[in-house]
Amino acid sequence: MTAATMRAHPAWRLPRLRGLAWVTWRQHRIALAGVVALLGGFSLLMLFNGLAMHRDYVRFGVSSCGRLTAPACQVPVTVFTEHYQGWAQFLPRFLEFLPGALGVFVGAPLVARELESGTFRFAWTQGRHRVSWIVVKLVLLGAVLTGLALAFSVMFGWWFTPFQPLMGRMDGGQAYEVTGIVFAARTLFGFMLGGLLGALIRRTVPAMAATAATWLAVVWPTVVFVRPLIEKPISTPENASFITKGGWVVSSWTQDAAGHHLDEGLLLTRARAAGVGTSDQFRAWMSRHHYASWVSYQPESRFWHFQTVEAGVYVAVALMLAALTVSWVRQRTT
Amino acid sequence: MNVIETHALGKRYRRSWALRDCTIAIPAGRVVALVGPNGAGKTTLLHLAVDLTRQTSGDVTVLGGLTPGSPDALSRVGFVAQDTPLYSYLSVADTLRLVGNLSANFDEAEARTRLAELGIPLRRRVGTLSGGQQAQVALAVALARHPELLILDEPVARLDPVARHDFMAGLMAAVAERGISVVLSSHVVAELQRVCDYLIVLAAGTVQVAGGVDELLAGHRVLTGPTDQAGEIATALPVVHESRGTKQSRLLVRCTDLAPAGWQVQETNLEELVLCYLRSPQATALPGPRRTDSDVMSA
Numbered sequence: 013m014t015a016a017t018m019r020a021h022p023a024w025r026l027p028r029l030r031g032l033a034w035v036t037w038r039q040h041r042i043a044l045a046g047v048v049a050l051l052g053g054f055s056l057l058m059l060f061n062g063l064a065m066h067r068d069y070v071r072f073g074v075s076s077c078g079r080l081t082a083p084a085c086q087v088p089v090t091v092f093t094e095h096y097q098g099w100a101q102f103l104p105r106f107l108e109f110l111p112g113a114l115g116v117f118v119g120a121p122l123v124a125r126e127l128e129s130g131t132f133r134f135a136w137t138q139g140r141h142r143v144s145w146i147v148v149k150l151v152l153l154g155a156v157l158t159g160l161a162l163a164f165s166v167m168f169g170w171w172f173t174p175f176q177p178l179m180g181r182m183d184g185g186q187a188y189e190v191t192g193i194v195f196a197a198r199t200l201f202g203f204m205l206g207g208l209l210g211a212l213i214r215r216t217v218p219a220m221a222a223t224a225a226t227w228l229a230v231v232w233p234t235v236v237f238v239r240p241l242i243e244k245p246i247s248t249p250e251n252a253s254f255i256t257k258g259g260w261v262v263s264s265w266t267q268d269a270a271g272h273h274l275d276e277g278l279l280l281t282r283a284r285a286a287g288v289g290t291s292d293q294f295r296a297w298m299s300r301h302h303y304a305s306w307v308s309y310q311p312e313s314r315f316w317h318f319q320t321v322e323a324g325v326y327v328a329v330a331l332m333l334a335a336l337t338v339s340w341v342r343q344r345t346t
Numbered sequence: 347m348n349v350i351e352t353h354a355l356g357k358r359y360r361r362s363w364a365l366r367d368c369t370i371a372i373p374a375g376r377v378v379a380l381v382g383p384n385g386a387g388k389t390t391l392l393h394l395a396v397d398l399t400r401q402t403s404g405d406v407t408v409l410g411g412l413t414p415g416s417p418d419a420l421s422r423v424g425f426v427a428q429d430t431p432l433y434s435y436l437s438v439a440d441t442l443r444l445v446g447n448l449s450a451n452f453d454e455a456e457a458r459t460r461l462a463e464l465g466i467p468l469r470r471r472v473g474t475l476s477g478g479q480q481a482q483v484a485l486a487v488a489l490a491r492h493p494e495l496l497i498l499d500e501p502v503a504r505l506d507p508v509a510r511h512d513f514m515a516g517l518m519a520a521v522a523e524r525g526i527s528v529v530l531s532s533h534v535v536a537e538l539q540r541v542c543d544y545l546i547v548l549a550a551g552t553v554q555v556a557g558g559v560d561e562l563l564a565g566h567r568v569l570t571g572p573t574d575q576a577g578e579i580a581t582a583l584p585v586v587h588e589s590r591g592t593k594q595s596r597l598l599v600r601c602t603d604l605a606p607a608g609w610q611v612q613e614t615n616l617e618e619l620v621l622c623y624l625r626s627p628q629a630t631a632l633p634g635p636r637r638t639d640s641d642v643m644s645a
Contacts, residue, residue, distance in 0.1 A: 034447045038440060039433070129434075133427035134484075137396050139420050139449030139491070343400070 119206020180258025197323035424493030434473030478509025571609030587622035
């Protein structure tokens with residue numbers, strides 16, 4: 013559709029942007045189009061794959077066999093899992109890096125490109141103060157990216173629904189990273205991180221590299237070390253265990269009747285001394301001594317609590333980074 | 347009114363001072379040339395005047411007391427930065443729209459007319475224009491914002507002689523028409539005599555010469571005469587610079603119409619004047635206009 017016909021149908025016209033909003037749109041529309049293409053491409057993939065997956069969930073009888081632990085469900089669940097588990101495990105492991113990529117490609121060049129090419133001397137002397145300039149850019153782009161990321165998470169959440177009762181959404185590096193609100197919060201964090209590093213480093217490509225490295229250096233330890241601390245995990249004997257399905261197993265150990273944790277090496281030495289050879293004998297020996305395997309886990313029911321806490325921290329950090337960027341632009345001394 | 351006024355203004359980058367103890371008052375309604383070798387602090391001074399950098403010490407105001415970076419100063423001062431940075435990926439038309447969205451008093455129609463007269467197509471991307479055309483776009487944008495003070499940092503440094511001439515002609519026509527104050531820095535001195543009526547020479551971060559071009563030219567003479575008498579003259583007259591040959595010497599002296607016997611007196615020109623001062627960093631000529639706060643004159 014040409015511009016002329018657009019004008020002839022006012023109902024089709026986008027709201028008219030003015031001032032710094034127009035400037036932001038004009039300067040970053042290509043980056044935004046790239047983001048939409050990237051997220052849109054994956055959404056389309058999930059749409060087609062998800063339609064087939066949802067259909068097969070019904071067709072294989074997983075939806076109608078009753079409780080998933082019931083014997084009637086064993087075959088449908090196995091068939092369905094064999095078909096789609098690869099997707100369910102692989103896709104989130106890849107998609108979880110998208111928020112970092114958005115920070116690298118939209119956030120890092122935001123100020124760095126202006127400083128590198130010298131255009132800040134043009135942009136900051138045309139009438140609008142550079143503080144308004146940076147605030148409008150951070151707010152608008154941050155809001156749009158977060159919104160797009162949130163929409164993408166909703167899309168992923170729909171795609172993942174058949175697996176939710178089978179795998180849960182709590183396990184690190186899996187659906188947890190892409191559903192809910194953590195994905196969007198990390199996108200905002202990545203964008204603001206890129207913005208600040210771009211302002212500090214002043215060169216686009218090094219700023220992009222630094223953003224990627226910093227984002228990973230923050231997110232990965234958070235997933236592995238910080239997230240388990242959000243709430244004390246629940247401990248339970250392992251053989252009680254379908255409840256842990258869908259939950260996130262944090263640790264496992266063996267304990268005696270009094271609840272003392274036992275060293276695995278010591279346990280094996282003792283069992284061998286008692287003449288235990290096969291695993292059946294080992295199990296019998298364990299129950300004779302009232303030794304039991306235990307796990308501690310974060311249940312699926314804590315999903316939103318964990319998401320809210322983690323996303324809240326990312327958003328708070330993102331806002332701090334944004335404030336630093338604004339104050340850097342304001343006090344810029346070279 | 348002074349369009350730029352500084353008092354003991356200094357700017358230090360890490361360890362070295364780019365500008366030091368700079369006190370000047372640039373009067374309104376003039377076309378001011380800010381001259382000096384590379385690294386003299388010209389860009390630093392101009393950036394301080396448009397709030398692209400912050401001073402380490404002292405103070406600076408524009409247009410009779412406005413703080414650089416204040417809303418008033420931002421809308422009433424136009425600035426064309428060194429190498430005329432523009433967004434190379436935008437079309438000329440979008441560049442105009444961008445400025446229209448950044449500045450309150452931008453007359454886009456006027457800028458379009460000006461660019462049409464220069465034959466610069468609006469649909470072309472700025473990055474594909476020649477250096478001269480990019481400079482003209484930057485000038486058209488700056489003029490269409492109707493500034494009271496237009497500051498240009500080395501606007502013609504990278505242009506070829508034809509583009510340089512066209513740019514200056516365009517600038518001067520606009521100045522004559524509107525009577526805006528202009529401050530332009532340059533290390534190309536030859537261009538300036540036609541264009542400027544006020545001169546500031548900046549060397550090594552301090553002001554060496556400041557004054558009206560006519561007064562400066564009227565207050566200096568070139569004496570040519572026998573070298574064996576040159577030393578004698580130097581003790582009697584304020585010599586700015588001397589170049590002694592084996593027989594003949596050429597001296598630039600200040601404030602004299604006295605021709606010593608055997609010496610020839612000639613008028614000087616702006617280029618020679620500037621060069622002589624730059625070669626004699628210890629010489630200064632600072633009558634200049636009075637600052638509005640006259641008590642600092644004693645400093």
